[in-house]
Amino acid sequence: MPTSKDVAEAAGVAQSTVSYVLSGKRPISEKTRKKVEAAIEQLTYQPNAGARALASRKTRxxxxxxxxxxxxxxxxxxxxxxxxxxxxxxxxxxxxxxxxxxxxxxxxxxxxxxxxxxxxxxxxxxxxxxxxxxxxxxxxxxxxxxxxxxxxxxxxxxDFEMAGEHCVRDLAAAGHSVISIIDWQPAVVNRHVNYVDRFMGGADAAAEALGVTVQHLPGGPDQATIADSVDRALAATEGVPAFIAPDRTVQDILRRALASRGLTPGVNVSIIGSATPTLAELQPIPLSTIDLRxxxxxxxxxxxxxxxxxxxxxxxxxxxxxxxxxxxxxxxxxxxxxxx
Amino acid sequence: MPTSKDVAEAAGVAQSTVSYVLSGKRPISEKTRKKVEAAIEQLTYQPNAGARALASRKTRxxxxxxxxxxxxxxxxxxxxxxxxxxxxxxxxxxxxxxxxxxxxxxxxxxxxxxxxxxxxxxxxxxxxxxxxxxxxxxxxxxxxxxxxxxxxxxxxxxDFEMAGEHCVRDLAAAGHSVISIIDWQPAVVNRHVNYVDRFMGGADAAAEALGVTVQHLPGGPDQATIADSVDRALAATEGVPAFIAPDRTVQDILRRALASRGLTPGVNVSIIGSATPTLAELQPIPLSTIDLRxxxxxxxxxxxxxxxxxxxxxxxxxxxxxxxxxxxxxxxxxxxxxxx
DNA sequence: GACCATCGTCGATACGCATCGATGATCTGC
DNA sequence: GCAGATCATCGATGCGTATCGACGATGGTC
Missing domain, CATH: 3.40.50.2300 (Response regulator)
Known part of the structure; x- marks a missing residue:
């Protein structure tokens, strides 16, 4: 591996000059710069990261x-x-x-x-x-x-609060008066990341402001819990039910639970989930999403x-x-x- | 940040001694070692990675x-x-x-x-x-x-070859004489990673050895292609159809295509996919898998x-x-x- | 008790770069 | 044409560690 000293010798200048060409921290004449750059090119010189970190106290x-x-x-x-x-x-x-x-x-x-x-x-x-x-x-x-x-x-x-708010606002605008939020699965909730709370807070605030009802139901990777949540949601809803399912794993199970009850998203039930655009489009019925970017x-x-x-x-x-x-x-x- | 020199002073030894205590490349008396270790502890010394890399020519x-x-x-x-x-x-x-x-x-x-x-x-x-x-x-x-x-x-x-071989062998042992392999989706195939070929090669070899038929059908993230593949598979099969779907995205679509045709995995159709144990268990019908580890x-x-x-x-x-x-x-x- | 091997430690040096002060070269204004 | 300012470059030093050779202290041997 060539060093800046090798470059300096090849270019006929001092090592420090090579360093200044590279960093630009001192003015260098066009002629010298060219010579040095040619030498760098020819030797395929690359500065040693360890030495650089040692001298500059920055590792990048x-x-x-x-x-x-x-x-x-x-x-x-x-x-x-x-x-x-x-x-x-x-x-x-x-x-x-x-x-x-x-x-x-x-x-x-x-x-x-x-x-x-x-x-x-x-x-x-x-x-x-x-x-x-x-x-x-x-x-x-x-x-x-x-x-x-x-x-x-x-x-x-x-902005999870905005996310929760927007989901509720949109579903309310579509005519839903009761909105069910299926919680993240326990593995996420138990981590005590507070975005769950922020999302729910935003949803609740929007519900209050718009005069609609939001109910929170347990999620989970197991089908029994989600099936139960769906049944409770349906029991509490008159008209077309609406679901918000931010958790991706929950979404899959929810979709199946709805299908087995004769509910088709976009027809007689609404779902908003969180997913990337690509993934959302891949669904049999493209999923309306809240993109967390x-x-x-x-x-x-x-x-x-x-x-x-x-x-x-x-x-x-x-x-x-x-x-x-x-x-x-x-x-x-x-x-x-x-x-x- | 303390340096090894600081540690040396605190312990009343030379810097090189500190270095040898750390590397163990020269014998150090119990007494000196204890002194140095105490100083390291007390100063919460940690060796500087840049300097270490520079001197040892190893970055770890x-x-x-x-x-x-x-x-x-x-x-x-x-x-x-x-x-x-x-x-x-x-x-x-x-x-x-x-x-x-x-x-x-x-x-x-x-x-x-x-x-x-x-x-x-x-x-x-x-x-x-x-x-x-x-x-x-x-x-x-x-x-x-x-x-x-x-x-x-x-x-x-x-060992994708072994994987393909095992999938075919197992399905053949379960009584299937025609086995359909749904290919990875085009995004994967187009990358020209050759594990696809190795998998298929293993499957074909096993089929030949066992006297069963393996047919290869196109996969894809779009439902139309896969639905078509399923229909072609069913048309070519007498008895219970069997599918191998190594691609995870393909699996989901395949499952839906089968369901809409009245086919239930484990009952009147077999599916082997590739997935982690956890994911496999989460399916409504736990998926038999080939684990690529x-x-x-x-x-x-x-x-x-x-x-x-x-x-x-x-x-x-x-x-x-x-x-x-x-x-x-x-x-x-x-x-x-x-x-x- | 003189000799040599072994052990434990020290001092010096190198690693490759950034940076500072110094110095020679070039330019400015009068 | 000369003092002073500016510009471009050089040499020297330090960053923190690993490692080599040297050296004093210790132990064993005859």
């Missing part, structure tokens, strides 16, 4: 703490990971994976060894054991998700932390950004009576 | 090149990623994400900058543009997947590359490891007549 690596939830929602998590990694590259950074099973010690490790300059935490829980540690680390930390106490922390998440959340997350890294901010920052959700009508919901 | 980081396939099979990919990351930790290594959209240049970058000591490539295609680059990089590279020409490369993958493939992948890193092997290694697949009977297939 961001640690990404990924959650470990067997099975569930893995596809969604992968979308975050993938977009975060490619966005980081746009800011000339790389992503180091930190698995959740390392716990808070993992954060201390990667920051303490100075493997990375900052951290992104996914799936932040209400009372997350990693938060006290995150607050004392002297590097920028970006949370995806909003803990109970976000003081002194930088957070971003989808994981890609946009990921992009902004990287942008924010890169700005913090740029600023070299020492003082404890604090901010909270919510990404608007988007509701899309497809065929699984009734059309509003007035064409709205 | 492995680059993981993740595929970029919108939507499809993301959950499965996440399982690879997650298991690879946590297994790497067991070998005291970390994982750096490299996204596929960087292409072959990405490999050159992370290796050239010496950000990582080795690479794992996922979803290797038959004629992968990254392979010629991989061969010339002077670091260990581990492929998950088997290219057309694996010479000079180290590969691991699930992504977690086991991931673990072995990390093990192999860590051994190569350990060995500091310069010469071009070459190996090919296939992980046996596991077939599990649940309720979606007929039982063999003789209880076998």
């Amino acid at each position: 690596v961001i640690g990404l703490v990924i959650p470990f939830i067997p099975e569930l929602e893995m596809a969604s998590i992968m979308e975050f990971v993938s977009v975060i990694a490619s966005t980081a590259r746009q800011y000339d950074h790389d992503i180091l994976l930190v698995t959740e099973d390392e716990g808070a010690a993992g954060l201390r490790r990667v920051v303490g060894q100075q493997i990375c300059d900052g951290l992104i935490l996914m799936q932040v829980e209400d009372e997350d054991e990693r938060l006290p540690v995150a607050r004392t680390l002297n590097v920028p930390v970006l949370l995806i998700g909003i803990p109970r106490d976000p003081s002194g922390l930088v957070c971003i998440d989808a 994981p890609a946009e959340v990921s992009r902004r997350a990287v942008k924010i932390i890169c700005q913090l890294l740029e600023a070299d901010s020492q003082g404890p920052h604090e901010s909270l950004e919510l990404v608007p959700t988007v509701i899309t009508h497809r065929s699984s919901t009734l059309r509003p009576p007035h064409g709205a | 980081v492995i680059g993981l090149v993740i595929p970029f396939i919108p939507e499809l099979e993301m959950a499965s990919i996440m399982e690879f990623v997650s298991v690879i990351a946590s297994t790497a930790r067991q070998y005291d290594h970390d994982i750096l994400l490299v996204t596929e959209d960087e292409g072959a240049a990405g490999l050159r970058r992370v290796v050239g900058q010496q950000i990582c000591d080795g690479l794992i490539l996922m979803q290797v295609e038959d004629e992968d543009e990254r392979l010629p680059v991989a061969r010339t990089l002077n670091v260990p590279v581990l492929l998950i997947g088997i290219p057309r020409d694996p010479s000079g490369l180290v590969c691991i993958d699930a 992504p977690a086991e493939v991931s673990r072995r992948a990390v093990k192999i590359i860590c051994q190569l890193l350990e060995a500091d092997s310069q010469g071009p290694h070459e190996s090919l490891e296939l992980v046996p697949t596991v077939i599990t009977h649940r309720s979606s297939t007929l039982r063999p007549p003789h209880g076998a």
